[in-house]
Amino acid sequence: MALMTGEQYIKSLEKMNTKVYVTGVLVEDFVNHPLIRPSINSIAATYDLAHIEEHKELMTAKSNITGEVVNRFCHLHQSTEDLKNKVKMQRLLGQKTASCFQRCVGMDAFNALFSTTFEIDEAHGTEYHERFKRYMKFVQDNDLVVDGAMTDPKGDRGLAPHQQADEDLYLHVVEQRADGIVVRGAKAHQTGAVNSHEHLIMPTIAMGEADKDYAVSFSIETDAKGIFMIYGRQSCDSRKLEGGSIDVGNPKFGGQEALVVFDDVFIPNERIYLNGEVEFAGMLVERFAGYHRQSYGGCKTGVGDALIGATALIAEYNGVARASHIKDKLIEMTHLNETLYACGIACSTEGTQMKAGNYMVNLLLANVCKQNITRFPYEISRLAEDIAGGLMVTMPGEADFNHPEIGAVCRKYFAGNASVPVENRQKVLRFIENLTLGSSAVGYRTESMHGAGSPQAQRIMISRQGNIQGKKQFVKDIVDIID
Ligand code: SF4
Numbered sequence: 001m002a003l004m005t006g007e008q009y010i011k012s013l014e015k016m017n018t019k020v021y022v023t024g025v026l027v028e029d030f031v032n033h034p035l036i037r038p039s040i041n042s043i044a045a046t047y048d049l050a051h052i053e054e055h056k057e058l059m060t061a062k063s064n065i066t067g068e069v070v071n072r073f074c075h076l077h078q079s080t081e082d083l084k085n086k087v088k089m090q091r092l093l094g095q096k097t098a099s100c101f102q103r104c105v106g107m108d109a110f111n112a113l114f115s116t117t118f119e120i121d122e123a124h125g126t127e128y129h130e131r132f133k134r135y136m137k138f139v140q141d142n143d144l145v146v147d148g149a150m151t152d153p154k155g156d157r158g159l160a161p162h163q164q165a166d167e168d169l170y171l172h173v174v175e176q177r178a179d180g181i182v183v184r185g186a187k188a189h190q191t192g193a194v195n196s197h198e199h200l201i202m203p204t205i206a207m208g209e210a211d212k213d214y215a216v217s218f219s220i221e222t223d224a225k226g227i228f229m230i231y232g233r234q235s236c237d238s239r240k241l242e243g244g245s246i247d248v249g250n251p252k253f254g255g256q257e258a259l260v261v262f263d264d265v266f267i268p269n270e271r272i273y274l275n276g277e278v279e280f281a282g283m284l285v286e287r288f289a290g291y292h293r294q295s296y297g298g299c300k301t302g303v304g305d306a307l308i309g310a311t312a313l314i315a316e317y318n319g320v321a322r323a324s325h326i327k328d329k330l331i332e333m334t335h336l337n338e339t340l341y342a343c344g345i346a347c348s349t350e351g352t353q354m355k356a357g358n359y360m361v362n363l364l365l366a367n368v369c370k371q372n373i374t375r376f377p378y379e380i381s382r383l384a385e386d387i388a389g390g391l392m393v394t395m396p397g398e399a400d401f402n403h404p405e406i407g408a409v410c411r412k413y414f415a416g417n418a419s420v421p422v423e424n425r426q427k428v429l430r431f432i433e434n435l436t437l438g439s440s441a442v443g444y445r446t447e448s449m450h451g452a453g454s455p456q457a458q459r460i461m462i463s464r465q466g467n468i469q470g471k472k473q474f475v476k477d478i479v480d481i482i483d
C-alpha cells in the first residue's frame with residue numbers, strides 16, 4: 001500500500017490499541033473523540049492531497065530505497081530540489097488546514113537518523129544504518145505516520161540527565177538484554193503522537209559519557225505494551241465539545257500534542273539506532289532541529305496565508321477594506337510572511353549532501369528561519385487582531401445567534417457590510433480568534449516560539465555557525481592588520 005488515502009489512514013488508526021487519557025479519562029474510541037478528531041483530519045489531508053493530480057509533484061517523491069513513489073512525508077531528501085519541495089508542500093498543507101498537520105516530525109527524524117546512523121557505523125562498526133534503511137522501507141511501504149520524538153521532560157534544566165533527582169526525567173535504558181533493551185521515561189509536547197502509527201525516539205541534548213544510558217534512539221509501535229499518552233489541553237478546546245461549527249473557529253482541522261510515557265517498554269535489537277554512542281547524541285539533535293527549523297518556514301507561512309486571507313475578508317465584512325492603513329497592514333503581514341518563506345527556501349537551496357547520500361539544510365539559515373518565526377507570527381497576529389476589531393473576543397456565542405428570540409437581536413446588532421451575511425462575519429472572526437488565541441494558537445503562535453526549539457536554542461546555533469572570526473578577518477585584510 002504505497003500511497004494510502006485519508007480514509008484508509010483513519011481506518012488504520014481504528015485498528016490500533018492506542019492508549020490515551022484525555023482530560024482525566026482513558027479514551028476508548030480516540031479516533032472519533034471530538035477533541036482529537038480535528039488533528040486526525042489534518043494528517044488525513046497529508047494523504048488525500050497526495051492523490052490530487054495538481055499536488056502530486058509536491059506531495060510525492062520517488063524513494064531512493066524502493067524506487068517506488070512514496071508520500072513525501074516518508075521521503076529521504078535526494079536533492080536541494082527535494083528540500084525546497086518539502087517546504088512548498090508544508091506551505092500548501094498550512095493553507096489547506098490552517099493548523100499543524102503533525103506529520104513533519106517523522107519526516108525530519110527520518111532524514112536526521114538516516115545520515116547520523118551512517119556516521120555512527122563509520123566510527124563504531126555498528127549496523128545501525130542498514131537497520132534504519134530496513135525501517136524506512138517498512139515506513140514507506142506502509143505509508144506510515146511516525147512521531148519523531150525528541151523532547152524529554154528535562155526536570156531541572158541546570159542538570160545533566162544523570163544528575164536529575166528523578167532519573168526518568170530523561171528517557172533512558174534500564175536494562176540491556178541479548179535481544180534488545182528496556183526503556184523508561186517520557187517524551188513531552190509530542191506533536192501528532194496519538195495519531196501516529198509509530199514513535200521514533202531520539203535523545204534531546206548533547207551528552208557526556210556519564211549519560212550513556214540516555215543516548216538512545218529507537219522506533220516502536222504507538223500501541224506497544226507499556227506506552228500510554230496524556231493528551232495536552234488547548235486554549236478554548238472545550239468549544240469542540242459543544243457540537244457547533246462556528247465557535248470552534250476551525251470546524252475541520254487542528255493539531256495535537258501529548259505526553260508520551262514509556263513504562264518499561266521492550267525494544268527489540270532490530271529497532272535500535274543508537275545505544276550508548278554518546279558523542280552522536282548532539283549530532284542527531286542538531287540535524288533533527290535543523291530540519292524542523294526549516295519545516296517552520298513552510299508550515300507557518302501556509303497558516304500565515306490563511307490568517308492573512310481571513311484578515312482581508314474581515315476587513316471587507318467590516319466595510320474597511322478600502323482604507324489605506326488597512327491595505328498597508330495587509331502588505332506588512334504579507335511582507336513578514338514571505339520573509340519567513342524566503343528563509344525556508346534559502347536554507348533548502350543552500351543544502352548539501354551528507355555522507356549517507358541524503359540532503360541536509362544549511363544549518364545557519366535554518367536557524368535564522370526559525371528565529372524569525374519566534375517573532376513574525378506574533379506581529380502578523382497583532383495586525384490580524386488590529387483589523388478584526390474587539391468583536392473577535394466579545395461576540396456572543398453560536399447558541400445565542402441560533403436562539404429563537406435573541407438570535408435576531410444578535411444578527412441585527414452584529415451586522416457589518418449589509419451585503420454579507422452576519423454568519424460569515426461570525427465565522428471569520430472566530431477563525432482569527434482560533435489562530436491567535438484559541439486551540440490553533442498552539443500551532444501558530446506558541447509553537448512558533450517553542451516548537452523546534454525555543455529562541456535561545458537557535459541563537460546558540462547562530463553563534464556557532466555565524467563565523468565571527470572570518471568576518472573580523474575580512475576587515476583585517478582590507479585595512480592591512482597583520483597579527
Ligand atoms: Fe509540521 Fe509545522 Fe506541525 Fe511541525 S509545527 S509538525 S513543521 S505542521
Ligand code: FE
Pocket residue numbers: 191447451452
Ligand atoms: Fe512543531
